[in-house]
Amino acid sequence: MIYSLLVLSSPASGHGSRTGAEFARSVIARGHSIHRVFFLDAGTLTGSCNSVFPQDESDPALAWEALHREHAVELVLCISSALRYGMLDETEATRYERPSASINPAFTVSGLGQLVDACAHSDRLITFGG
Amino acid sequence: MILHTLNALPSSAAFGDCLKLLQPGDAVVLLGDGVYAALEDTSPCDELRATGVELFILQADALLAGIDRPAEGCNSIGMDELVALTERFPRQLAWY
Numbered sequence: 290m291i292y293s294l295l296v297l298s299s300p301a302s303g304h305g306s307r308t309g310a311e312f313a314r315s316v317i318a319r320g321h322s323i324h325r326v327f328f329l330d331a332g333t334l335t336g337s338c339n340s341v342f343p344q345d346e347s348d349p350a351l352a353w354e355a356l357h358r359e360h361a362v363e364l365v366l367c368i369s370s371a372l373r374y375g376m377l378d379e380t381e382a383t384r385y386e387r388p389s390a391s392i393n394p395a396f397t398v399s400g401l402g403q404l405v406d407a408c409a410h411s412d413r414l415i416t417f418g419g
Numbered sequence: 420m421i422l423h424t425l426n427a428l429p430s431s432a433a434f435g436d437c438l439k440l441l442q443p444g445d446a447v448v449l450l451g452d453g454v455y456a457a458l459e460d461t462s463p464c465d466e467l468r469a470t471g472v473e474l475f476i477l478q479a480d481a482l483l484a485g486i487d488r489p490a491e492g493c494n495s496i497g498m499d500e501l502v503a504l505t506e507r508f509p510r511q512l513a514w515y
Contacts, residue, residue: 290506297515304451304480305426305515311479315498319506413505419426419451419515 292316293324293407297418299331300349306335309417310352317360325363325407326353328396332417333366333376336396350393357395368398420444422508423472426451426515429463437514438466446473446508448501449493451515454481457489464490477501 294313298305313323328335335350342348356362366376375391378398382390392398408414423440425447427433434456441447447467449457456463457476467474468490478495481487489495496504505511 292505303426304483308450308477308480311498312501315502319499319502321502413509413511415505415511416424416513418513 290321290412291324291410292321292413292415293411294326295404295407295414295416296326296328296332296335297330297416300335300337300340302331303419305417305419306332306349307347307352310349310356312415312417313356313362314352317356317362323356323360323362324411325365325403326356327365327367327404327407328370329367329404330370331374333371333374336364336366336371336376336392338393339391354393354395364396365403366392366396366398367404368400371398420446420508420510422504422511423447424511424513425449425453425456426513428452429456429461433514434463437512438470440512441470441472443471446475446504448475448477448496448504450477450480453514454484454486454489457481457486457493459488459490464493468492475500475504 296309300306357364378392379390474493475496476489476493
């Protein structure tokens, strides 16, 4: 089966983002594929390259980054949410004259159309909120 | 048939809204803050069981909340079993 995931959870609160990454790993382990993971609202904070977690807490971004590195899972941040949360790639940082980009290179930014496309091309869309 | 993933405290509006929409044949997975509905002898737990839906709890989240023995009728599952449920149910509703 082809899966896509929608992640709305902030990596800094609750378990949603971490659970989503563990779910994605299990999806692949069971022989399915992941078409895309789309991060929306506070979920876009997962793609920050500036977050620093305490040493006794795991950073959900690392789990997503590993999925991208090991399985080429596409990680897309909603661009309007990302901008609102101060998450800019090089292009947007230049466009809005900000001093630097703030997005982990494993993530890309794009529009809501990518979520619609993910729905159209997947057998399952699983949402992680809270 | 819908798979409801319930990540909301029993006192929340989302929890109540989810309860209202449950239908025979649906399943509920408690995760995150939703795991507190698996405490035995509490009204949220009784209300969930009264719906007759299949009830599951994500074991990792239950343990984080200190719930090592979920209420009777609430089956502990790991991530592989959660994926298996999404294979079985074509639609998911996420409550949070």
